[in-house]
Amino acid sequence: MTDAPSGTVLSATCPSRAALEVVGSKWALLIVPLLARQPLRNNELLRQVGGISQKMLTQTLRELERHGLVQRIDHQTVPPHVEYQLTALGQSLSEALVVVDRWAERHFAAVASARMAFDRRR
Amino acid sequence: MTDAPSGTVLSATCPSRAALEVVGSKWALLIVPLLARQPLRNNELLRQVGGISQKMLTQTLRELERHGLVQRIDHQTVPPHVEYQLTALGQSLSEALVVVDRWAERHFAAVASARMAFDRRR
DNA sequence: CAGCATCCGGGTTGATACTG
DNA sequence: CAGTATCAACCCGGATGCTG
Numbered sequence A, B: 001m002t003d004a005p006s007g008t009v010l011s012a013t014c015p016s017r018a019a020l021e022v023v024g025s026k027w028a029l030l031i032v033p034l035l036a037r038q039p040l041r042n043n044e045l046l047r048q049v050g051g052i053s054q055k056m057l058t059q060t061l062r063e064l065e066r067h068g069l070v071q072r073i074d075h076q077t078v079p080p081h082v083e084y085q086l087t088a089l090g091q092s093l094s095e096a097l098v099v100v101d102r103w104a105e106r107h108f109a110a111v112a113s114a115r116m117a118f119d120r121r122r
Numbered sequence C: 001c002a003g004c005a006t007c008c009g010g011g012t013t014g015a016t017a018c019t020g
Numbered sequence D: 001c002a003g004t005a006t007c008a009a010c011c012c013g014g015a016t017g018c019t020g
Helices: A014-024 A026-037 A042-048 A054-066 A088-120 B014-024 B028-037 B042-048 B054-066 B088-120
Strands: A070-074 A082-086 B070-074 B082-086
Touching (some): A014 A026, A014 B028, A026 A042, A026 A054, A026 A082, A026 A088, A042 A054, A042 A082, A054 B088, A088 B054, A088 B088, B014 B028, B028 B042, B028 B082, B028 B088, B042 B054, B042 B082
């Protein structure tokens, strides 16, 4: 990402930026809350997160792992048994996301109707 | 988006999904908190949000407006003077986002070092 | 079961130029 | 100042097929 030319401010500041990248991912937003409940395996995630492809799942999980939010636990058995669970850092994030989730649930209707009203007048 | 085949659950549920789209936008996450402080004009946003292009800015603002989060105020003057400010709905969202922002600021270092450690072992 | 490699179509983004 | 239009580049993400 091109770094902010001077004049950029506060919440748009570099530090938050980097961490916000994590949140920017549509799928991460869905996966983290799921894992907050309990560790899950690849296939379970595949099922529970509707509409995600195997590719995107692995990709997102890797990214979450990379950012220290998720821990990959390979039980080293045949057939393979791998579990994903949140790290302490991941859990702290999930607590923040819960707030957003709650907002989404509470205000979903308002957003939907705003959108319909807006689209109608176009 | 292909809708979730049965078996999908809770936070991955339709309602949250739709509202989460708003949050999914990288730029919205930066713009909303900025507007929470005070209404801003196009150019001010362009400056304060580092790295965004005019196109993306307009596009994101339209989307936020469409979702009922931002209100566009055209003062009908020459030269043009347009301000963007959060609606009540937008402000309620910003409160949720503040939590995420705070998380980002607080845990930025941890994320960064996790990433470096991860990348090193590749 | 978990996951990688590959191909590839389409949506998203940036650059540039132009309008009111 | 605020914004649109256009075009090309790029990357995302799905589908498929294969491995341990």
